[in-house]
Amino acid sequence: MTSTDVRNEAEDSGPSGYAAARLRLLTEGARSGPPRRTALAELTDDWLSGLFTAGAEVPRGASLVAVGGYGRGELSPRSDLDLLLLHDGDDPKAVAALADRLWYPVWDLGLALDHSVRTPAEARRTAGEDLKVQLGLLDARHLAGDAALTAGLRTAVLADWRNQAPKRLPELQELCVERAERQGELQYLLEPDLKEARGGLRDATALRAVAASWLADAPREGLADARRRLLDVRDALHLATGRATDRLALQEQDQVAAELGLLDADTLLRQVYEAARVISYASDVTWREVGRVLRSRAVRPRLRAMLGGGKPAPERSPLAEGVVEQDGEVVLARAARPERDPVLPLRAAAAAAQAGLPLSLHAVRRLAATVRPLPTPWPAEAREQLVTLLGSGQPTVEVWEALEAEGLITRLLPDWERVRCRPQRNAVHIWTVDRHLIETAVRASEFTRRVGRPDLLLVSALLHDIGKGWPGDHSVAGEIIAKDVAARIGFDRADVAVLSTLVRHHLLLIETATRRDLEDPATVRSVADAVGSQGTLELLHALTEADALATGPAAWSSWRGSLVADLVKRVGALLAGDEPDEPDAAAPTAEQERLAIEAVATGSPVLALRAQTEAPAENPAAEDPEPLGVELLIAVPDQSGVLPAVAGVLAVHRLTVRTAELRALDLPAGVEGSVLLLNWRVAAEYGSLPQAARLRADLVRALDGSLDIAGRLAERDAAYPRRRGVVAPPPRVTVAPAASRHATVIEVRAQDAPGLLFRIGQALEDEGLRVRSMHVSTLGANAVDAFYVTGAEGVPLPGDEAASVTRKLEETLRA
Known part of the structure; x- marks a missing residue:
């Protein structure tokens, strides 16, 4: 059935026919896309026009206007109908009757309706007071009634918008910034809001509004396609959920992907991220241009007065060969010849990052269109400029995104394509793979004074997860890729070996420190064998911390830092020739011995809690050192079931166990009995720690069987929130x-x-x-x-x- 057939069916059957035709269009029509949205808008237009003209005589001087998303013809299956009943104010009763005739059938069908009834003067006044109303009216589209009335309002609203642009555009930008702070960045979220997050549909609409102001315009390449992709995903999301939602939740992603004919949820997210990245970059460039234009308007009259009415030429300050600063951006010098200078993209990017300035859109596009590929291996200058770019700190991110937006990164590093916009489906990582790599380089730039070869640290940070685009262990795949990339960009054989080792073992320190017994010589030897040298160990230590800090808040803490630092110290000693001693049963401390004797004397558990709040000196980079936890010492007469009893009591009291050691303790001469000593580090999951007396009482009950730990935990498990x-x-x-x-x-x-x-x-x-x-x-x-x-x-x-x-x-x- 064609869209014309569907519209004819709706016209033949009235409101019920519209509902049936709408359902048929959504369930039997083509997949989500512009043709279906257009057909749905046309179907709705025809139905509403019929309601407007049906029944009583239509009052003169009235029109029905679609605004907002409906005005743009962007109707998703569960979209609101944004409608304005416009009238000249001559016949209020007739207008009220007409409004009833329009609104009630919409409500009866269960469709969401955002409606208003206003005169043109009221509409303009409301738009002047409410920016969101004004944005909706910029997309006003005539549906029925007095077309001249609609045209007059649209012309007046556009004129108001252009006249008020110097005031209203900063307001719009502020709204966009506030929304981004609330909703996050669409291109990195695992459950993004397609409309409200930065880089979503709201930002795409804001760019249309900026263009309508004639003050500035957005980069148009790819923007329409990015908007279309997000709308397609929203259409499929509405059909999958049956709800008017813009939140792409995890549990709906597979179904949405299937509705769109995509391979899987990861493919879906990657397409969403790519679209969001286009919109975000266009927003950055556009708002920068708006700021430049507004500043120039404010400054130009004063300059003209000072120069006798002449127009001043923009100042250009040299930054590097072929690279200058102009009006707060980095641009190419007039004498620059990208077609003869293959290093120029990296030189311009490094200069921009070092200066903390954005690369101009024109400069990046000119480089992308004309620059020649770098030879293999890269010349020394190209490698040095890449290292400079990576070592420039936070400004590196914006510059890298500008290069990536025009395809320059994948031309420099073809392996980047596999990690670009790749999602990471866990709660620990807050970035996509590619952004995580750049964030790791940013973090590593803070540690370049700690290592002898900062260039190797920065490049290893850029490449450490490059294998995540390939099947299997990403560290193994990454080692192979890193060897190839390092050789291609001009490192010698020894440096290539170090870089491949760093990529292969970038998780070694954190995994060993948190999952192995550092007192065991086998643990230290295994790390020393993998690392091989003091210099590589030094680099791996810095890379480990940078990687964890760039992952997210859950990946690094003072406690983890202290364990890694302890491991590095032990491995460094071994590499220096100091063989570790085989572990012996350490003599108990005075406190441990006191607890053990008391446990034997009383025949019951004895425990002590001791807070540890200072971050170790080995972790100087930690800001505001957090508590390392609380040391829990428990002495228990040797018996079965001690480990599950202690673990269960701690779980009942919502205590998180970080490390745990359990061993039999040798008692002093003359003291009979056998004692188990548990030395655990714990932290409160919520609130403060329970009193030691309560823990001891529950432990006694757990050991004698009067405390049903399994039952208590089962009750909590039943109430444990699950997505x-x-x-x-x-x-x-x-x-x-x-x-x-x-x-x-x-x-x-x-x-x-x-x-x-x-x-x-x-x-x-x-x-x-x-x-x-x-x-x-x-x-x-x-x-x-x-x-x-x-x-x-x-x-x-x-x-x-x-x-x-x-x-x-x-x-x-x-x-």
Whole structure:
């Protein structure tokens, strides 16, 4: 059925016919796109025009006007109908009757309606008072009635807008900035608002308004296509949800992708991000031009008076060869010849970032259109300019985005295409892969004084996640890509080896520090073997911190920094020739011995809490050092079930375990009995820590069986908020080979949840294993916990027994 057939069906059957025709168009028509939106707008136009002329005589001097999105013909399946009933004020009663005849059928069909009834003078006055009303009227479109009345209003509103542009455009820009602060940037959000987020449909509409002012105009290349893509996604979202929503929630993304004929949700998000990036960049350029024009208007009269009426030439300050500053932007010098100077894009970008100035749109486009490719390997100047650009701090981001908007980045680094606009589906990462790489370089620029080779640090920051565009382990894939890229941009063989090592092992320090026993010499040796030299270790330490800081707030803390610094210190000592000692049973401290003797004397647990609030000196970059947690010492007469009991009590009290060690303690001569000592670091999930007396009382009850921990945690789990439609990946339990000579290291990766450590501890207890220590790492919703376990005799598990334990533990966690 064609759109004409649908419209004829609607005309034949009145309101019910319109509803049926509308449903048929949305369910049996083409996929989301401009033709369907146009057909829906035309269908609605015809229906409303029929309502306008039906029944009683239409009053003279009245017209029906579509405004806002409906005025632009951008009707999504659940869009509001933005309507203005315009009249000359001669017959208020007739206008009121006409309004009833129009509005009630719309409401009866359950359609959202944003309506107003005004005279032209009232409409102009309201527009002058309310910027959003004025923006809606800029897209006014005549539907029915007195066309001259509509045309007169439209002409007057456009004239008002152009006359008031110097005042109203700054107001509009402020609205855009406030909205961006509330909603975030569309190109980085996992659940973006297609309309309100920065780079969304609201910003595209704002650019239309700027163009209508005749004061400035947006870069038009790709802008219409970006707007169309976002509208297509919104259409599919409305059909998938049956609601008037602009929020692209996780649980709807697969269905929306299928509606659009896309491969999967990642492909959908990538298209959304690409569209948002086009709109965001156009917004940046446009608002910069608006500011320039407004400043020049304010300054020009004074300059003309000073110069006797002459027009001053803009000042041009040289920044680098072929690069100058003009009017707050970086432009190409008049003598610049991009077609003869392949290094010019990098030189201009580095100069702009160093000066903290934007690259002009004209300059970037001229470079993209005329510059020759760099030879392979790059000349030394090109490599140096890239390093300068990466080391310029926060201004690097805006300059990089300008180069990327015109395709220059992928021409310089073809491997960039695979990570461009690539989403990262976890709560820890706040950026897409490509933006994360640039943010890591920005963070690394703060650490260049800490390393001997800042160029290698900055380039490794740019490349460390470059393998995320390929299947498999991104670190392994990234190592291969990094070797190729480093050689192409002119590093020698030794530097290429260092860069590939940094990319291959960029997660080594943080994963080892948070998941392995640093007292175990095998841990330190494994890192030293992978790193190979003091210089590489120094670079890897800085890269680790930069990477974590650029990931998001959940990825770095004073506690993580202290663990990494401790590991680096131990590995550095080993590389310097200082062999680590084999771990011995450390002599108990006076406090530990006191707790142990009291536990034996009373036959019950004894515990102490001690806050640790100072950040370590090894982490000087930490701003406002956060508490490292609270040290919890527990001495318990040796018995079964200690680990699950302690983990369960802490979970009931909403305490997060960061590190944990459990060992049998040798008592002083003359003291009979056996005591287990638990030295754990914990932090309160909410509020303040509970009193030690309450923890002890509940621990006593947990050990004697009178406290039903499993039941308490099950009640909380039932009330634990879960996002509808989101299914967590299944848990995975593995044995880390050769991680320790003294214990078997079992690594558990699972969705973090209250009582997870309790369930793991109970399962290990049921297998008759002893837990020597455990190392807890939580990133967002994911927990990665490592358990150093032995059999009852205190030795590592045989291979087959370890494999059996991991299978059973995984089955327990899946249940």
